[in-house]
Amino acid sequence: MAGIRLQPEDSDLSQQTRATPPTADLVSDDDRSIAADSWSIKSEYGSTLDDDQRHADAAEALSAGNFRAASDYSSDKDEPDSEAVNSMLGLQSYWDSAYADELANFREHGHSGEVWFGTDVMEVVASWTKSLCIDISQGQLPNHVDGVKSEPVEDGDKCISSWSVLDIGTGNGLLLQELSKQGFSDLTGTDYSEGAIDLAQRLAQRDGFVNINFLVDDVLDTKLDRQFQLVLDKGTLDAIGLHPDGPIKRMMYWDSVSRLVAQGGILVITSCNSTKDELVEEVESFNKRSTGSSQEVEEPNKDQEVSGVAVPFRYLSHVRSYPTFEFGGSVGSRVATVAFLRS
Secondary structure, three states, rough: HHHHHHOOOOOOOOOOOOOOOOOOOOHHHHHHHHHHHHOOOOOOOOOOOHHHHHHHHHHHOOOOOOOOOOOOOOOOOOOOOOOHHHHHOHHHHHHHHHHHHHHHHHHHHHHOOHHHHHHOHHHHHHHHHHHHHHHHOOOOOOOOOOOOOOOOOOOHHHHHOOEEEEOOOOOOOHHHHHHHHOOOOEEEEEOOOHHHHHHHHHHHHOOOOOOEEEEOOHHHHHHOOOOEEEEEOOHHHHHHHOOOOOOHHHHHHHHHHHEEEEEEEEEEEEEEEOHHHHHHHHHHHHHHHOOOOOOOOOOOOOOOOOOEEEEEEEEEEEEEOOOOOOOOEEEOOOOHHHHHOOO
């Protein structure tokens, strides 16, 4: 599980410190090296970039953004510090091992495995996303989103059954099962861990969700050749950000996801490591990078263009119903779920 942080409902706490996740055994240098190799950075032409060029490109892009620095990971420390543990959670080798254990538990005891952020959050994400998709189908967009034409439909529940849905980093696939209960039927889940996909397929078959399609695929180097009206991410961006090369990986993430969301479709991200405002700022940085603009946008939620060029993503809405708690005199929530519209 990614580190939990206090997250304000509408933003004022973006600088709070993330809490330390549960302690776990560190992976070996060899495992870490293999996992890092599997995340090799590639140019738009497909060739592997050397480290100097990779970091030079990242530094240039990061200079205009608000990304966190990669943690200083060293395997020869006597005791793992919080940064080292966080880095471990960003490695594929960690998740391969975790899902191997969950597969063994499923075979022996029938356990479904961990529900990322908890069952309550999963149910909120599914029901809130359904309502948002119905609103969009009926032409009811938030007041700050204009310039988007949508043909209203009479039966919103019937309409969402045709929405194409992708869950990236699906894990055990339980979010897709919940979306199926909500009425979605064109469902695809991907994960770079073969163990996760194996578990998700077994659970779907056991629970009777035969309409869900699961594929092994790395979102940072996706082989998918289609776009989806609804793309969901529940914790994947968090895990990517915990990789030792997290800032670079996050840039790759946005480049890839922007190609997976269909025009007029929506991206729904649930995070425990970023606030709603931090996710919006990260999208703004990607928009500027993709349009080649350094212009500051004072009201990004209302603007449709940056320097005359349509931006890839615009903030659409966010969940306001998560339970809140008080810490250090400030009120916050442990997760944020934010939706962005693909222009």
